[in-house]
Amino acid sequence: MDIFVNPSGELSIYRQIMRQITDAIAGGRLKAGEKLPSHRDLSEQLVIAPLTVKKAYDELEALGFIETQRGRGTFVCALLPRTNPADQQDQLRQAARKLLSQAYLAGIRFPAVLNILKDANRDLTGETTEQKEKVKA
Numbered sequence: 001m002d003i004f005v006n007p008s009g010e011l012s013i014y015r016q017i018m019r020q021i022t023d024a025i026a027g028g029r030l031k032a033g034e035k036l037p038s039h040r041d042l043s044e045q046l047v048i049a050p051l052t053v054k055k056a057y058d059e060l061e062a063l064g065f066i067e068t069q070r071g072r073g074t075f076v077c078a079l080l081p082r083t084n085p086a087d088q089q090d091q092l093r094q095a096a097r098k099l100l101s102q103a104y105l106a107g108i109r110f111p112a113v114l115n116i117l118k119d120a121n122r123d124l125t126g127e128t129t130e131q132k133e134k135v136k137a
Helices: 013-026 039-046 050-063 085-105 110-125 129-136
Strands: 066-069 073-076
Touching (some): 013 039, 013 050, 085 110
């Protein structure tokens, strides 16, 4: 998995790292038990301070997405954190309303929003809708 950071991005670098790792887990590009690069290796790859990577890893570990095994490294957790499904649906509904509100204010209509969501799904999972349809058949 490749991680990229934008030092002038709106999110801090450690949050960019966290987002990319959680997106990769959610999209299935990082599987349970998969080993992540060490703090030092990732910091060298990204040309950032090792403490920045450590902060991202520490927060992801506190949230239950990754675990550090002394002497072995850092891995994606086998059991990811779960929240109440009703709470998840409420949060998703609120996010959908916010997304649609932003889109409508920008003059973007629902079919275009659907295309944006499909693009985001492809980015997240690396899979196209056609590939998913073939799997279902």
